[in-house]
Amino acid sequence: MAVDRGGTRPTADRPGWSACVIAVAGFALCLFAGGAGFSLPWAPSLDLRLAFALDGLAVLYGLLATGVGALVFAYGTRYLTLHLEHQRRPAVERWRFWPWMTLFAVSMVGLATAQDLVLVFVFFDLTAVCSYFLIGFDRAEREARRSALMALLVTVVAAVAMLVAAVLLHAEHGTFAIPELLDRAEPSTTTTLAAALLAVAALAKSAQVPLHFWLPKAMAAPTPVSAYLHSAAMVAAGVLVLGRVHPLLARSEAVLTGLVVVGAASVVVGGVLALRRDVLKQVLAYSTISQYGYMVMLYGIGGAAANGAAAFYVLAHGIAKSALFMTAGAVTMATGEDRLSRLGGLGRRVPVLAVAAGAASATLAALPLTVGFFKDELLFAAAVERGPVTVVLAVVAATLTFAYIGRFWIGLFLGPARGSVGAASTLLVAPVVVLAAVAVLGGVVVEPFARLAEDAATVSAGEPVTMSPGYHLDARPENLMAVAAWALGGLLLVLPRLTDGLSRAFAAAGERFGPRRAYDGTLRALDRVSAAVHDREVRDLRGSIAAVLVPAGLLIGVAFVATPTAGAYMVGIVEGADWVILPLLALVVVATVVTARARVRLVVALALAVVGFALAALYALVGAPDVALVAVVVETMLTLVFVAALSRLPREDPDRFVPGDPVRRRRDVFAALLAGLAAFVALWGFLSQPAADSVSDEHLRLTPSAHGGDVVTVIVADFRGLDTLVEITVLLVAVVGVATLVRRGRLW
Amino acid sequence: MVRVIARLLPGPSLMFAAGLIAKGYAEVGDGFAAGVIVALAVALAYVALGAAGAEAALPALRHAPKAAVGGLLLALASGFFPLLLGDPPVTHRPGPGEHVTTIGTLELFTPLLFDLGVFLLVIGVLTVLLHHLARSREEAAR
Structure with missing residues (x-):
């Protein structure tokens, strides 16, 4: 290249x-x-x-x-x-x-x-x-x-x-x-x-347990x-x-409780797994599972305060997480490494990125002076309102967040310098700086963010919501919970061995029993079923035709048995033009038998043409000149194309005709007889008692108002015009298909 | 003899097709049948003269793909333009009960455009089909 x-x-x-x-x-x-x-x-x-x-x-x-x-x-x-x-x-x-x-x-x-x-x-x-x-x-x-x-x-x-x-x-x-x-x-x-x-x-969309496994995989995408x-x-x-x-x-109280449970599970699973990941984007991906767990939990708690907190959380998390992903991308672009274990000490070499990423991490970890502080304040307030269980969950969640995001930032920017750093492009750093600035700005002036969240929560709570996040220097429960979370998170940071085993056990359990396996297994099983069906259907043309004909015949047979037959089947009288129709029908029968018995392809094509022309003549006799005209011209064309296509096949050798497996031959005969009998019975029944008020009367009545005299043309161009549009589109698609097969896609 | 007819037939077949379309709404025949009839004349040329000969004698044939695509677009346009006026697709104008200008049996209204689209498409598609089946065989023979 x-x-x-x-x-x-x-x-x-x-x-x-x-x-x-x-x-x-x-x-x-x-x-x-x-x-x-x-x-x-x-x-x-x-x-x-x-x-x-x-x-x-x-x-x-x-x-x-x-x-x-x-x-x-x-x-x-x-x-x-x-x-x-x-x-x-x-x-x-x-x-x-x-x-x-x-x-x-x-x-x-x-x-x-x-x-x-x-x-x-x-x-x-x-x-x-x-x-x-x-x-x-x-x-x-x-x-x-x-x-x-x-x-x-x-x-x-x-x-x-x-x-x-x-x-x-x-x-x-x-x-x-x-x-x-x-x-x-x-x-x-x-x-x-x-x-x-x-x-x-x-x-599933928000990657919550147990449907979370797609999200860490999705980091295969460009940053x-x-x-x-x-x-x-x-x-x-x-x-x-x-x-x-x-x-x-x-x-529904049950649904809300379900949300709390799923949210909490996601918080814990995502958070614990994020603690020990090595690949940068994986840390962030598991963190996302955990963070959206917070929001799902908040929606599960319900009520004005929790709805407000959830809306605010989305905003704060969106700002921080996009900045952190872009940080990871910028680091990988500059160093060529994407693992925490191979990176470190970047703080001195890319100071601007380090500070900006620090602000974003602080936002996620809910440190003061960032908009993130308020997201946790609101979370804690909503948790306190709900009860002690959610209080514990909220503190656990905040602790995990603090620990894994702290590890992420420290691992990247502090410690001994590792990895060689190329030039970090301005355009890869500037957006992170802008987001970090927004996050810090929100930590100082929270009003605009709070108004946005209020308006959003008013919609989702169905009642007016007012929020007043702010700094309070007192021993209210929210503050105590925050301090507890930082302290515990800090402890996890300095004593990583506390969580090593837990995180590893989680990961191992996930590998072995996790929903990933179920997904893989389901996919494989579906693949096998699909392959088996495809195999059966494609290998044998007769089989796939029988698959349509036999069930159709059986269904008609069931209908025949289930409905009363007295008077449903009548033999009409033969008169007038019928004396011409009967020989034509006899010709159709003869041609059909020839089609079935013929061993030379050309004879099959010609016999089929005879069937077609005889039927066209029938249409003309029973008062459908339009259909007859189209049938004649189409039959001519079809025969020509059929013969032309046959001439492309390898030359046939009549002596090498293989009669085939006798069981299969009997099966084919059975399928054909069943389908033919069923069609015969159905048509006979229909013709004995034509439906009283069929749609065709309506078509005939409306034709003059469409400025037409010929009902068939009016149906094609007007009444069922949309069908015609689709059909002619198919026609063009078909010819493109022929061009692709025969001449590698050249239309001329 | 057959070759002479094969060369000349497309002209009359076009006249016949024009007649079918003109009286299409009043009597038997429509754009589809008209298209197949012209295509049959083309098919005769292919059979009698061979692909190369037919395409040399009737150079207009090479526009067949354009006719197919153009016809489809014309039909689609006449079908979907009512959407712009707020009507369901395939609402023809003038509407029921309104006056239609006629020249003989030729009615000047939107179904005519639709029919012309189908006509062009059918000629185009069938000619392209014949071309492929005939050409690829000649190429294989070479």
């Missing part, structure tokens, strides 16, 4: 900067257009609307997705260029990246603003599709492809639960509109079931994708849905 790496600057990443500009524009929109919304009919017959509104929750997630998005995209313009250079891939591969990244941001904003449950589902899956292509961006690597598929399968399969919930709720309340659903839903079994299904979809996916997009989408339908979830 002739990539010039001799110091010339690579061309500017125009698609990347376009994505960045779009994100900035979206940010401005979310900032200034709060409260706006519109609702257009989408599929009125299904009661679907394109309903969007920029309410408090939408503004919060919209700002996060576009704000963090803009910074991550700016970072990505540089990162992706370097990444492609390292892998010696052409710069044009950017076009496989940025459109998905932009769509990712757009679908996230769409998800945040959507007010219709089916629309939410669509955007929910759209983010999953984007993440699939982004995680699998390094498509030459098997691991990347596997991880992309895993993320897609886990989140999309779980998202089906959301669709089921939407249908359930629609059946009960007659609408997909979320505000109305939240109004109408009363505590009931349906509500509980729908809420649980919605929660399952959201929890900008990870930074975005973990902080403001994909994973945030799950929590966003929880916030969006929270009033519904709150109708």
Whole structure:
């Protein structure tokens, strides 16, 4: 590959900067257009609307997705260029990246603003599709492809639960509109079931135990994708849905308790596993599981305070986590290393990055003077309100966070210098600095963040929420819990052996009994079933035809036995044109038998043509000249093409005709007889008693109003015009298929 | 004799097809049948003259892919333009009960465009099909 790496600057990443500009524009929109919304009919017959509104929750997630998005995209313009250079891939591969990244941001904003449950589902899956292509961006690597598929399968399969919930709720309340659903839903079994299904979809998306295993794998993606996916997009989408339908979830105590349990489990599992990871991005990935566990727990606690805390937490975590991922990416780009054990002492060599990453880590660890302090303050307050169990859980969670993020930062920037450092690009550091500045600013002036979270929580709590985070220098429970968490976290930091065994045991147990195994096993089993079915179906053409014919024949046979037959089958009288039809039918029978018995391909083709022409003549006689005309011309064409295609086959040798396995021959005869008899019975029954008010009468009645005299033409072009459109599209696709098979895709 | 007819037949077949389309809505026939009839004339040329000969005698054939794609686009456009006016797809104009300008039996309304699209598509697709089946054989023989 002739990539010039001799110091010339690579061309500017125009698609990347376009994505960045779009994100900035979206940010401005979310900032200034709060409260706006519109609702257009989408599929009125299904009661679907394109309903969007920029309410408090939408503004919060919209700002996060576009704000963090803009910074991550700016970072990505540089990162992706370097990444492609390292892998010696052409710069044009950017076009496989940025459109998905932009769509990712757009679908996230769409998800945040959507007010219709089916629309939410669509955007929910759209983010999953984007993440699939982004995680699998390094498509030459098997691991990347596997991880992309895993993320897609886990989140999309779980998202089906959301669709089921939407249908359930629609059946009960007659609408997909979320505000109305939240109004109408009363505590009931349906509500509980729908809420649980919605929660399952959201929890899989937010990588909560036991469906968390896809997230650490997803770090196979290029770093900008990870930074975005973990902080403001994909994973945030799950929590966003929880916030969006929270009033519904709150109708069921069981669902709320379930959320607390899952959240707590995720906090512990993610936190403990994060403690001992070596790869930078893995530490952060497990940390994400744990952090979203906090938010799920808060939504499970419910009520105004917890909803406010959850919204605030999303914001603070998004800022910190994106900064930390970008730090990891910048470090890896500068040193070529991605493991804590091979890095250290970078503080003196990249001081700006060290300070900025320090601020981001402090935010995650909830130290004062960062916006993160308030996220834990609000968490503790909500936990205290709920009871002693959640208090303990909250302190454990904060302790784990402090310990693993402290280890991450200290391991990277302090200690003896390890690894050689190349030049760290400004564009890889600047976005981290901006995010760190925002985090510190929020630690001093928390008002704007608190207002955003309040507005968001007002939507998800279904009641006005007021929050007043601030520094209080007294011995209130929140402060005591924070101090306890720092102290315990510090202890874990200085005595790593305390947790070594625990973390290792967790990891081993996860390997052996974890849901990963279930996933792998299921996938393998499905693969085997699919391969077996495919094998049976493809190996034998007769088998696959019988697979259609025999069940159809059996079903008709059942219908024949089950329905009364008296008077259902009549033999009409033969008169007039019927005397011409009967010989034609006899000709059809003869030609059919010839088709079945012929041993020369050309004879088969010609006999089939005879069947076709005889039937065309029949149409003409029974008063369907249109069909007859089309049948004649098409039959001619078909015969020509058939013969032309046959001439491409290897020359046949009649002497080498193999009669085949006698059992199979008997089976074929049986299948054919069954299907033929069934079709005969069905048609006879139908013709004996034509349906009284068929749709054809309606067609005939309406034809003049479509300015037509010929009902067939009007049906094709007007009444069923959409079908025709699809069919002619298929025609073109088919010919492209022929071109691909015969001439390697050249259309002429 | 056959070769002469094969050379000349596409002209009359086009006239016949035009007739089918013109009276399509009032009587038997439509764009699909018209398209297949023209394609049959083309097929006769292929059979009688061989691929190279047919394409030399009827140079317009090389536009077949364009006809196929253009016809599909025309049909799709006439089907989906009502969306711009807020109607469901394949809502034809003028609507029921409204006046339609006619020239003889040729009615000037949107189904005509639809029919023309189908006509072009069918000619294009079938010609491309014939071309591939005939050409690849000649190439293999060489």
